[in-house]
Amino acid sequence: MRTSVRTGAWVGGLLGALVAVTLASATIGPVEIGARSVAEIALAAALGGTATAPESHRTIIMSIRLPRIALGAVVGFALASAGTVMQGFFRNPMADPSIVGISAGAATGAVAAIVAPVAVPVALPVAAFVGALVAAFGVYALASEGGRTPVQTLLLAGIAVQTFLGAAVSFMLVSAGRDLREAIYWLMGHLHHSTWTEATVAAAVVLPGFLGLLAYARDLNVLLLGEEDAHSLGIEVERTKRLLLTVSSLLTAAAVAVAGVIGFVGLVVPHVMRLLVGPDHRILLPTSALAGAAFLVATDTVARAGAAELPVGIVTAAVGAPFFLYLLRKREVHAP
Amino acid sequence: MTPAIEIDAVSVTLGDTAVLDSVSTTIDEGRLVGLVGPNGAGKTTLLRVINGVLDPDQGSVRVTGQDVSALDSRATSQLVATVPQSTASTFEFPVRRIVEMGRTPHIGRFGTRTSADRDAVDEAMDRAAVSHLADRPVTEVSGGERQRVFLARALAQETPILLLDEPTSDLDVNHQVRTLDLVTDLVDEGRTVVAAIHDLDLAARYCDELRLLHDGRIRAAGTPESVLTAATLEAAFGARATVTTHPVTGAASVTAFADDAPESTTATVHVVGGGGAATPHLHRLDAAGVECSVGVVSTDDADAETARAIGADLVTVPPFAPVDDEARATVSERIRRADAVVVADVTVAPGNCPTLDAVLGADTPLVVVDGRPVDARNVAGSRGRRLVSRLRARGIVVDDDADAVVAAVRRAIDTPPIHDRSPYSP
Numbered sequence: 178m179r180t181s182v183r184t185g186a187w188v189g190g191l192l193g194a195l196v197a198v199t200l201a202s203a204t205i206g207p208v209e210i211g212a213r214s215v216a217e218i219a220l221a222a223a224l225g226g227t228a229t230a231p232e233s234h235r236t237i238i239m240s241i242r243l244p245r246i247a248l249g250a251v252v253g254f255a256l257a258s259a260g261t262v263m264q265g266f267f268r269n270p271m272a273d274p275s276i277v278g279i280s281a282g283a284a285t286g287a288v289a290a291i292v293a294p295v296a297v298p299v300a301l302p303v304a305a306f307v308g309a310l311v312a313a314f315g316v317y318a319l320a321s322e323g324g325r326t327p328v329q330t331l332l333l334a335g336i337a338v339q340t341f342l343g344a345a346v347s348f349m350l351v352s353a354g355r356d357l358r359e360a361i362y363w364l365m366g367h368l369h370h371s372t373w374t375e376a377t378v379a380a381a382v383v384l385p386g387f388l389g390l391l392a393y394a395r396d397l398n399v400l401l402l403g404e405e406d407a408h409s410l411g412i413e414v415e416r417t418k419r420l421l422l423t424v425s426s427l428l429t430a431a432a433v434a435v436a437g438v439i440g441f442v443g444l445v446v447p448h449v450m451r452l453l454v455g456p457d458h459r460i461l462l463p464t465s466a467l468a469g470a471a472f473l474v475a476t477d478t479v480a481r482a483g484a485a486e487l488p489v490g491i492v493t494a495a496v497g498a499p500f501f502l503y504l505l506r507k508r509e510v511h512a513p
Numbered sequence: 514m515t516p517a518i519e520i521d522a523v524s525v526t527l528g529d530t531a532v533l534d535s536v537s538t539t540i541d542e543g544r545l546v547g548l549v550g551p552n553g554a555g556k557t558t559l560l561r562v563i564n565g566v567l568d569p570d571q572g573s574v575r576v577t578g579q580d581v582s583a584l585d586s587r588a589t590s591q592l593v594a595t596v597p598q599s600t601a602s603t604f605e606f607p608v609r610r611i612v613e614m615g616r617t618p619h620i621g622r623f624g625t626r627t628s629a630d631r632d633a634v635d636e637a638m639d640r641a642a643v644s645h646l647a648d649r650p651v652t653e654v655s656g657g658e659r660q661r662v663f664l665a666r667a668l669a670q671e672t673p674i675l676l677l678d679e680p681t682s683d684l685d686v687n688h689q690v691r692t693l694d695l696v697t698d699l700v701d702e703g704r705t706v707v708a709a710i711h712d713l714d715l716a717a718r719y720c721d722e723l724r725l726l727h728d729g730r731i732r733a734a735g736t737p738e739s740v741l742t743a744a745t746l747e748a749a750f751g752a753r754a755t756v757t758t759h760p761v762t763g764a765a766s767v768t769a770f771a772d773d774a775p776e777s778t779t780a781t782v783h784v785v786g787g788g789g790a791a792t793p794h795l796h797r798l799d800a801a802g803v804e805c806s807v808g809v810v811s812t813d814d815a816d817a818e819t820a821r822a823i824g825a826d827l828v829t830v831p832p833f834a835p836v837d838d839e840a841r842a843t844v845s846e847r848i849r850r851a852d853a854v855v856v857a858d859v860t861v862a863p864g865n866c867p868t869l870d871a872v873l874g875a876d877t878p879l880v881v882v883d884g885r886p887v888d889a890r891n892v893a894g895s896r897g898r899r900l901v902s903r904l905r906a907r908g909i910v911v912d913d914d915a916d917a918v919v920a921a922v923r924r925a926i927d928t929p930p931i932h933d934r935s936p937y938s939p
Contacts, residue, residue: 399614401604405597406597409564409589409593409594409595410590410615410617410670412617413585455606457610
């Protein structure tokens with residue numbers, strides 16, 4: 178009972194924070210639009226009324242800023258929830274969504290699509306998505322033996338595959354020629370030119386996946402005690418691991434496919450939320466997801482607020498890494 | 514009786530090592546069965562086979578009549594609960610949350626806790642005496658408390674079978690006894706408990722039956738008295754041991770020693786005892802392969818019983834009778850023939866003064882145990898005090914510790930009396 182009340186309070190508070198960040202972010206840009214107008218435009222669009230704001234403002238909010246904010250929220254949501262699951266699953270504080278080679282696989286697919294001589298529409302996100310999943314399942318297959326997948330082997334196989342794919346990406350970059358700039362920009366993580374379609378497609382993968390993970394929150398708690406303990410408490414350990422890995426890989430792949438490699442959201446946000454709400458995944462998972470969404474929307478606002486737009490991945494890493502080091506020095510971050 | 518656990522020809526090989534080698538045993542319902550044996554004997558592996566964590570390479574395990582390998586882990590976890598040996602924990606779940614995890618087998622994926630679940634958790638925490646820790650993070654309680662938290666988790670699981678892997682290894686004596694008393698209560702209520710226990714005395718005292726494992730095989734099975742014999746223990750542990758009856762609990766009590774028998778076991782030592790003061794030293798000397806004689810003591814003295822138990826030569830007088838000339842002559846002869854004499858921490862009374870005189874009258878190397886202060890154990894007045902100080906002046910004085918006594922005996926035998934070495938001595 179107490180857990181559900183606490184969860185409700187935290188989720189409510191973080192939803193409020195996400196709405197506030199969204200409104201604030203939508204007011205910021207080359208054209209100044211007040212928070213009132215933003216709220217009016219958004220409500221009118223949602224409920225079918227007419228807003229008093231000028232047509233140009235409506236276009237800026239509904240076609241440029243809000244789709245970008247929505248995509249940022251979905252990507253942050255996906256990365257933070259996948260990161261939470263990976264850290265719990267691997268019982269390793271340095272685990273993040275890219276640990277099993279997902280980001281490296283996506284990068285390989287995306288850069289291959291960018292440097293390919295023939296341009297195919299929507300080839301880039303599809304190639305990134307497929308690359309991410311192929312890499313994740315490759316790592317899983319390499320680490321499995323006789324129906325068991327030891328977590329340590331999985332980590333090491335992930336690192337080896339990441340290194341190998343990193344070499345492949347570097348090789349393609351060296352021979353990229355004119356496409357080099359676009360490829361590097363993609364690799365740094367970005368949310369510009371976002372569309373409602375991208376946000377909707379990503380959300381269609383992320384939200385059901387997240388609900389699936391949430392249904393396994395209790396199992397994830399028990400898995401934290403160790404696999405033998407989990408087994409003696411009735412968890413089908415290997416099946417649960419497979420399922421958690423598959424779903425969090427799907428979430429990460431969807432995020433990376435539309436936004437490139439955005440670091441630190443999946444690493445730092447779960448750590449901070451674990452400090453605030455404790456290790457129980459029934460509350461940690463939803464709060465991390467919402468905090469990740471708000472965090473990425475906020476950092477993307479910073480990324481695009483300057484004179485020259487920065488890839489958001491630079492901002493998340495620049496903000497996240499020092500903060501993580503601060504927590505580390507204060508001994509606030511331990512293995513989950 | 515119904516068998517709760519049937520293990521049939523189970524073999525487990527990990528790497529190249531056969532950890533369990535065709536192990537078969539049956540554990541009846543409502544019994545407390547201890548698994549004993551040296552480290553690496555396969556005790557933990559046997560528990561992991563019973564709770565289904567490990568699939569045996571060969572053979573089968575049946576729990577309440579059902580084949581474990583055919584059950585899914587949820588079904589197994591409703592029958593068997595396990596208290597793990599290592600309960601190190603790095604994440605800060607509150608104690609109550611850990612105990613609640615014991616309800617996992619009873620709650621569906623989308624189910625919520627019922628009042629039955631809460632009652633089970635409350636009762637389990639109460640019985641394991643961890644209720645007062647409910648809101649503390651499990652990372653901040655002591656090792657012993659954590660072990661009881663995990664015992665509470667297993668109780669909350671409400672299974673007919675409970676497996677304990679070294680349930681008392683992190684506990685102080687008080688909590689060891691309380692934990693095992695609780696386990697005994699659980700067995701009385703009809704649960705079946707299998708516990709790997711390295712403390713043989715605790716195993717003998719609490720278990721209905723024991724299984725002695727060694728090199729992946731069951732070497733002995735049955736009541737503690739039938740399993741814990743000097744012969745089986747020496748074979749399994751490679752150590753000499755004596756098995757006696759514990760004076761208070763009446764259970765078998767094991768004293769093991771490193772296998773340090775001297776190469777020649779021809780040494781004989783005469784021990785002056787009385788009132789049980791010599792008993793630990795006699796066991797230790799016997800285990801070290803020393804031939805003992807004991808006396809003069811009264812026929813019903815505790816030391817006389819020990820002497821009979823280890824087959825030592827015994828010089829006795831009837832209870833309350835003084836040491837007569839015949840007894841004095843016999844004991845003097847034993848003392849002269851012995852390679853060394855040990856005077857235990859005996860009460861010096863008029864009755865044993867003749868014996869102590871005989872010790873002083875011989876040249877045999879002497880070891881004097883220095884236990885209680887002289888005045889606390891002397892009831893023979895100034896004569897007794899004089900005897901004690903002369904004994905202390907002549908012999909090697911050691912603490913009342915069996916190992917120290919054996920070491921001193923060795924030294925005394927290796928070092929001949931001074932006048933034997935000196936050419937100028939008469």
